[in-house]
Amino acid sequence: MLIRFTNSLGRKKEVFEPLEKGRVKIYSCGPTVYASPHIGNFRAFIFADLLSRSFEFWGYEVENVMNVTDVGHLTSDSDSGEDKLEKSAAKEKVSPLEIARKYEKEFLVDLDKLNIKKPKYLPRASEHITEQVELIKKLAEQGFTYETSDGIYFDTGKFKNYGELSGQKAEEKEAGARVAVKSEKNNPADFALWKFCVGENANHILRWDIATGKDLSDQQPATSNQQLAGFPGWHLECSAMSLKYLAPEILQTTNYKLPAAIDIHTGGVDHIPVHHENEIAQSEAATGKKFVNFWLHNEFLTVDGGKMSKSLGNLFTLADLERKRIEPLAFRYFCLNSNYRGKLNFTFEALENAQSSLKKLRNEFQKAGPKGKVDQKAVDQFSEALADDLNSPRALAAAWEYARSPKANQATFNKFDEVLGLDLAHQENNEVKITPELQKLLDERAAARAAKDFKKSDELRDQIFKLGFDIEDTADGNQLLKNRA
């Protein structure tokens, strides 16, 4: 069976061959942990999970990495503006690392709820400063860097393939770039490898000495002899950490033999023109080797046709769905039921439909006999759909077709679920055990309702929901409890 993916590099569907037999090395751009992750972000992570699970299904050993950005991601793509984490920290009046850990935790909890398997490595940018500084040194030795008053920059004019991924030539970028302020950059597309703690980042809390890699964050306020204090540019972490975890030899030896450093790199389409172009430039300039064989990009989750994003404020989180009694896995079903390369428009109605389909598929699982061997023909059909550019809607349709066959058995469903990750064996349990804590909340809510204090009654409903129960108010004033799906 041939595996084919649409490679953003070249924009063609190509047959996939791994760099090493039986293994696949995948790098996925992860979250910037400055706010609660939204379901648009999770579309990207469900896609990366679908990819890894498919390779496991095909018998590959999967080496996968997802970075956690906790420093250096500025509010503007053109290397200006504040660090998103530091801005959020100032707003919430806590330290940047407290912000980072808080939202990383939320991200991990949500990964779990969505049955997204944790990647083998989940490195944090702030814990890989030495590796990033090493990479800057390598680039400097080869003449790819220059210094301005606010940082060390990569000279894209010296990297001949710059713009290949997005198909934009450097000159076009130049013509298209809106250079609002007079810049010290050699070319508009040049980007920061390292930012000095000066100007709008003078009070940047996380800071290191680039010469020694020493952490200077606890030496606040900064002293005048801290001229070299700074922090890495956002793009650099992905090059440094992907190479460290997936191709360390490429940095250590001069006779690296494989044709590229890693097999597959994923991310949302928004990353193509800047972030991924820059990752390629840094990695290839530093190693002299091809960085990535296959670039796979997911399209956006949209709202009213526009991108769901933190900056537009049109986002929803898993918690918002749960409040509407929609299970996180219904969102997973919703994503799998559409191809990763097409835009997917979010509405609650569409999610409710996904929820209902998921329940029906689980019903089919219960109806199928527990006995019987895995149906190889059905599994092959399912597998071929995935091998065709991860056609998950077709794979789901194959599972539905199998559900309708009179001989359907659970062993085969379980096989599908290794990739789908929809908890098909899940059974709704409506037996409710009332603990004293639950009883207390129910009594308080009944009193609040009697007093027509609906705000309090809703708050109590949310607390009851957190304990794992849905509540329904009956006409005679009773509260009917159901276990949450």
Ligand code: AMP
């Ligand atoms: P960020 O936390 O902004 O660095 O983004 C993490 C990942 O989510 C990246 O791969 C983005 O491309 C992706 N992403 C952000 N917004 C959306 C969206 N609305 N739909 C799909 N992917 C998205």
Ligand code: ZN
């Ligand atoms: Zn990245």
